Amino acid sequence: MLNILDLLGTIGGSILGLPGILGTGLGMMTRNWFVAAGLGGLIGLLSPMVLGGSHSTHVPITLTEYAVSISVGIIAGLLGCAIRHKGATV
8 A cells, every 4th residue: 555655755756757847848849738638648658667667676567656647747748738828928
């Protein structure tokens, strides 16, 4: 079972890691909300596969890590799109 500190660490690691930063960057590349959310979710899905877990030591990637990473990626993509919309109106 995942305790609250592990969950907060997973969320913080996703925000400061690839799903948060690259999701925001990809979201700022488009003005379409659905494309931004899709690109962020895709980065959130691929990030644990590429950077998480170890195949040599058989460390599994849990469903919670996938869910947090995808959620953070979608939110970051939408945030990047909102930054692009707001920056275009100023």
